[in-house]
Amino acid sequence: MGDTATIQGAWQDQQEPGEAVVAAGASTAYDMESGEISSARAFTRDFLADVQAAHGVSVSSRAAETAQLVVSELATNVVKYAPGPCLLDLEVRGNTLTIAMWDSGPVLPASGHADPQRVGQHGLEIVLAVCQSFEIRRQPVGKRIRVQLSLQEDPHDDPAGRSPWGLP
Numbered sequence: 315m316g317d318t319a320t321i322q323g324a325w326q327d328q329q330e331p332g333e334a335v336v337a338a339g340a341s342t343a344y345d346m347e348s349g350e351i352s353s354a355r356a357f358t359r360d361f362l363a364d365v366q367a368a369h370g371v372s373v374s375s376r377a378a379e380t381a382q383l384v385v386s387e388l389a390t391n392v393v394k395y396a397p398g399p400c401l402l403d404l405e406v407r408g409n410t411l412t413i414a415m416w417d418s419g420p421v422l423p424a425s426g427h428a429d430p431q432r433v434g435q436h437g438l439e440i441v442l443a444v445c446q447s448f449e450i451r452r453q454p455v456g457k458r459i460r461v462q463l464s465l466q467e468d469p470h471d472d473p474a475g476r477s478p479w480g481l482p
Contacts, residue, residue, distance in 0.1 A: 387437035
């Protein structure tokens with residue numbers, strides 16, 4: 315496996331007076347020249363299972379599958395457009411999963427225009443559709459993409475899950 319480092323941790327924050335929020339995080343590094351997309355998916359799946367087992371955080375099957383899809387799409391973009399070192403950070407706070415991926419590529423991704431004739435290149439569009447937030451930041455070297463998704467089911471079957479902000 316191409317993991318060059320893995321760091322995990324857990325802590326408790328105070329969200330409201332008297333209401334503890336369990337938070338957990340894990341980071342790993344890959345050399346995406348070797349195309350370790352499946353390793354990144356497995357890391358995400360194992361992290362969510364650990365958070366659920368160790369901290370009692372409810373993780374819906376939809377959230378687990380969506381998180382793996384998002385990581386897969388982000389990792390695929392690294393392989394295609396910025397092969398080389400890649401850092402994957404996962405963090406759960408309350409009922410929200412944050413996925414952050416850094417790569418050394420200087421070019422920021424852009425979503426394509428809707429085109430029913432286009433085959434492929436829909437990864438970023440998928441990520442935008444299933445995540446509650448999306449952020450790209452240039453770094454001194456490369457870029458960092460950060461997304462968030464809910465670990466709760468949405469009663470309206472929104473693929474991004476229930477909003478932690480109480481929005482419909």
